Each structure stands twice: as C-alpha cells, then as structure tokens.
Amino acid sequence: MKGLILSGGTGSRLRPITHTGPKQLVPVANKPVIEYAVEDLKEAGITEIGVVLGHKGREEIQEHLGDGSKYGVDITYIIQGNPLGLAHAAGTARDFVGDDDFVMYLGDNILNQGISELVDSFETGDYGAGIALQRVDDPQAFGIADVDVDGNVTQLIEKPDDPPTDLALIGIYVFSPAIFNAIERLEPSWRGEVEITDAIQLLLNEGHNIDSHTVEGWWKDTGKPEDILHANRLVLQDFDASVDGTVEGGAEISGPVELAASATIEDGAVVRGPVSIDAEATIETGTYLGPYTSVGSSCRIAGVHIENTVVVGESEITCDEKIVDSLIGRATTIGGADELLPEGRRLVVGENSDLKF
CATH class of the missing domain: 3.90.550.10 (Spore Coat Polysaccharide Biosynthesis Protein SpsA; Chain A)
Incomplete structure (x- = not known):
C-alpha cells in the first residue's frame, strides 16, 4: 500500500x-x-x-x-x-x-x-x-x-x-x-x-x-x-516532554516542558508547562511562559507574559505585555512602545511583521 x-x-x-x-x-x-x-x-x-x-x-x-x-x-x-x-x-x-x-x-x-x-x-x-x-x-x-x-x-x-x-x-x-x-x-x-x-x-x-x-x-x-x-x-497535553537544554539557576519550570538541547531558560524566567521550546531559542529573565505555548527555533523572548500561543521561529518578543491566544508568524518583532495599551492582546501576525506596543 x-x-x-x-x-x-x-x-x-x-x-x-x-x-x-x-x-x-x-x-x-x-x-x-x-x-x-x-x-x-x-x-x-x-x-x-x-x-x-x-x-x-x-x-x-x-x-x-x-x-x-x-x-x-x-x-x-x-x-x-x-x-x-x-x-x-x-x-x-x-x-x-x-x-x-x-x-x-x-x-x-x-x-x-x-x-x-x-x-x-x-x-x-x-x-x-x-x-x-x-x-x-x-x-x-x-x-x-x-x-x-x-x-x-x-x-x-x-x-x-x-x-x-x-x-x-x-x-x-x-x-x-x-x-x-x-x-x-x-x-x-x-x-x-x-x-x-x-x-x-x-x-x-x-x-x-x-x-x-x-x-x-x-x-x-x-x-x-x-x-x-x-x-x-x-x-x-499528551506529549513526552524532555528538558535537554540549559536551565540556569534561579529559573523556575514546572509541568511538562520540552526544551531543545541548544535552547536556554535564563535565571529569573518562569515556564509553566505544557510548553515546547525549540532549538536556539532563549527565554530571558523576567519572562513568563504559561501553559500550551510553543516557541519556535531561534526565538528571543524577553520580559513578556505569554500563554496559549504559538510563536513561529526567528521571532523576537520583548514587550512588557501579556499575549494570549495568539499565532505569531516567522521573523516577527514585537517590541515596546511609549503609550500604555490594554493588556491581554490577541494576535494573528504574518511573517516578517514588526509590531510596537
């Protein structure tokens, strides 16, 4: 067949x-x-x-x-x-x-x-x-x-x-x-x-x-x-998680977390599984990754609260905001802006986008 x-x-x-x-x-x-x-x-x-x-x-x-x-x-x-x-x-x-x-x-x-x-x-x-x-x-x-x-x-x-x-x-x-x-x-x-x-x-x-x-x-x-x-x-919710990457002292992880060998969770970051983090991704200090989030390869996530979201690879998210229920395309940049905007944004973002909050 x-x-x-x-x-x-x-x-x-x-x-x-x-x-x-x-x-x-x-x-x-x-x-x-x-x-x-x-x-x-x-x-x-x-x-x-x-x-x-x-x-x-x-x-x-x-x-x-x-x-x-x-x-x-x-x-x-x-x-x-x-x-x-x-x-x-x-x-x-x-x-x-x-x-x-x-x-x-x-x-x-x-x-x-x-x-x-x-x-x-x-x-x-x-x-x-x-x-x-x-x-x-x-x-x-x-x-x-x-x-x-x-x-x-x-x-x-x-x-x-x-x-x-x-x-x-x-x-x-x-x-x-x-x-x-x-x-x-x-x-x-x-x-x-x-x-x-x-x-x-x-x-x-x-x-x-x-x-x-x-x-x-x-x-x-x-x-x-x-x-x-x-x-x-x-x-x-059903995957077999394995932490193969680097978890620095002071980082806090719980629940099933899949961390690729070349990925890093820095000191002061919090990750609550189930979460998948792909190769060469970095979860920096001050970040919270909540359940049902996937972070693609070569991403940089810093100082942001993310839950129930798919972040495709090569993206950078550095805004001090809460992102939920979102699909974020490849090579997207989401940074901070001067004005204060409501929290809890829901996004569908295409590839090579550049957002400022």
Missing part, C-alpha cells in the same frame, strides 16, 4: 500567516503539520509516499521534507497545478499509485490515534474505498456518511440540510485503484471542483463495498488560526 498526502491549496483561512508560506508547514508543538501525516503513514507501515503539490509553497515543502529519508520513508513529488478538487488531486497520482491500494491524507489534518486501524480494517475485506469518520455536533457543515450496522457506507451526502447521521468525513481515505476510473467519469460540481465524495458515491452505486472507521480520539483540521491553537493544546 502507498500513501498520498495532499498539500495544495492556498491556505486562505490562515492568512496572513500563509501569505509567504504553505499552511502545511505551520508548526503545531514545533512540528510542521505535514510531518504528522508522514508519521501516521509510516506508523501504519506505509513508506512509499507521494506528496501532491499545488502552485503555492511547493519549493518550501520539497526543501523541508526532502526525499523522506530523515523520516524513514521514500517521498515522490507530484504536481497538481490548479486546485480543481480532491478527486482531481488524487487523479494526478495515478502513475505513482499504479495497481496498489493507497491512503489519501489531507496534509493539514492531525489525528490523535493515527490511521493504523483504518488501514487494517480496509485490508481485512474486499473494498473499493474506506473512509475515516468522526461524530460532530454540526453535521450540516460536513460531508456526511450513512452506514449500516457493519460499518459499511450506504450513502454519502455533502452538507445535508437534514443529515441522517452525525458521522463526518474528516479527509483521510483508503482507496483501491478502482477510484481512478470513477474520477475520470466525473463532472465538476457546482463549486467547479471534482469532488472525492462524488467519486466514492459512484463506486458505491456500481456495487463496490465502502468501509468506514470511526475515529474515537481527537481530530483537527488546522485550516484557521484558532484551529492551530487548539491543535497545539491537544498535542502538548
């Missing part, structure tokens, strides 16, 4: 963070989102992985992932071009997939429990496709599956007004090569896209069995800033 990670799209809901970089490289707990997909595929025993790229961010993704050897996998890059829908993206990988079954994984998704159970379930039967589902509170906002008592899909409905179930498609699928013939016969939907749900429904109509697996742990689509922050919280 092969893997296929879709990494196109414009990331419009994450602007301005994605004005200058792909959404799949936005970090959650100091790991780019796309790496979670690579790790899930490898854990499921899938080491031949195709990464489908759009127009934007292709060079950055290829530079970051390389040939996959650092993850123990073999990565092939496939150019989709214009984003014409998930089914179109899948169709571009036909030569790569060949006659194998394959997992298709949206590159901005994060799962708590991985995909091994989904893959195992598919492999135990004779299926044209398998889909990962999760129960949601607002099924009208999702593609919804109706299933029988054995978990076989009987119908797929896109954003129904009167949903028959609360089982939403979450963007992770297993396909047999039969999906490619179905895709070739599709017409674009009203959105102008070739829909993967239409392709699966066509398989169903033609007598293929469609498997399903309901994900019991958490799942996040990291398409918006608040989703990144929520995913960061979810990952940090």
Whole structure:
C-alpha cells in the first residue's frame, strides 16, 4: 500500500500567516503539520509516499521534507497545478499509485490515534474505498456518511440540510485503484471542483463495498488560526516532554516542558508547562511562559507574559505585555512602545511583521 498526502491549496483561512508560506508547514508543538501525516503513514507501515503539490509553497515543502529519508520513508513529488478538487488531486497520482491500494491524507489534518486501524480494517475485506469518520455536533457543515450496522457506507451526502447521521468525513481515505476510473467519469460540481465524495458515491452505486472507521480520539483540521491553537493544546497535553537544554539557576519550570538541547531558560524566567521550546531559542529573565505555548527555533523572548500561543521561529518578543491566544508568524518583532495599551492582546501576525506596543 502507498500513501498520498495532499498539500495544495492556498491556505486562505490562515492568512496572513500563509501569505509567504504553505499552511502545511505551520508548526503545531514545533512540528510542521505535514510531518504528522508522514508519521501516521509510516506508523501504519506505509513508506512509499507521494506528496501532491499545488502552485503555492511547493519549493518550501520539497526543501523541508526532502526525499523522506530523515523520516524513514521514500517521498515522490507530484504536481497538481490548479486546485480543481480532491478527486482531481488524487487523479494526478495515478502513475505513482499504479495497481496498489493507497491512503489519501489531507496534509493539514492531525489525528490523535493515527490511521493504523483504518488501514487494517480496509485490508481485512474486499473494498473499493474506506473512509475515516468522526461524530460532530454540526453535521450540516460536513460531508456526511450513512452506514449500516457493519460499518459499511450506504450513502454519502455533502452538507445535508437534514443529515441522517452525525458521522463526518474528516479527509483521510483508503482507496483501491478502482477510484481512478470513477474520477475520470466525473463532472465538476457546482463549486467547479471534482469532488472525492462524488467519486466514492459512484463506486458505491456500481456495487463496490465502502468501509468506514470511526475515529474515537481527537481530530483537527488546522485550516484557521484558532484551529492551530487548539491543535497545539491537544498535542502538548499528551506529549513526552524532555528538558535537554540549559536551565540556569534561579529559573523556575514546572509541568511538562520540552526544551531543545541548544535552547536556554535564563535565571529569573518562569515556564509553566505544557510548553515546547525549540532549538536556539532563549527565554530571558523576567519572562513568563504559561501553559500550551510553543516557541519556535531561534526565538528571543524577553520580559513578556505569554500563554496559549504559538510563536513561529526567528521571532523576537520583548514587550512588557501579556499575549494570549495568539499565532505569531516567522521573523516577527514585537517590541515596546511609549503609550500604555490594554493588556491581554490577541494576535494573528504574518511573517516578517514588526509590531510596537
């Protein structure tokens, strides 16, 4: 079985963070989102992985992932071009997939429990496709599956007004090569896209069995800033912390703290986990880092109170302020200003920004 990670799209809901970089490289707990997909595929025993790229961010993704050897996998890059829908993206990988079954994984998704159970379930039967589902509170906002008592899909409905179930498609699928013939016969939907749900429904109509697996742990689509922050919280609350860097005498740390070997927490700084601090970052005297905060590589954090925030690498924050619930892009500078402003700022800051408080 092969893997296929879709990494196109414009990331419009994450602007301005994605004005200058792909959404799949936005970090959650100091790991780019796309790496979670690579790790899930490898854990499921899938080491031949195709990464489908759009127009934007292709060079950055290829530079970051390389040939996959650092993850123990073999990565092939496939150019989709214009984003014409998930089914179109899948169709571009036909030569790569060949006659194998394959997992298709949206590159901005994060799962708590991985995909091994989904893959195992598919492999135990004779299926044209398998889909990962999760129960949601607002099924009208999702593609919804109706299933029988054995978990076989009987119908797929896109954003129904009167949903028959609360089982939403979450963007992770297993396909047999039969999906490619179905895709070739599709017409674009009203959105102008070739829909993967239409392709699966066509398989169903033609007598293929469609498997399903309901994900019991958490799942996040990291398409918006608040989703990144929520995913960061979810990952940090379960991560294995290790203090490998320098903690100076007089620094105060508590709770799970991940401190990279080349990072430093200076005398007089306070860090309350769960917190992740990446390589070459410095947490200076007078700083308070509160729970659910990730600080990227080569950051300098001085004299500021930060909680529940993601700070991407190469940023400098030196204001005597309180920053909460914020997503701060790469190479951002946030310094002090003369006037006194209200505390508790909430920020979504793009790369190479320069803020004064």
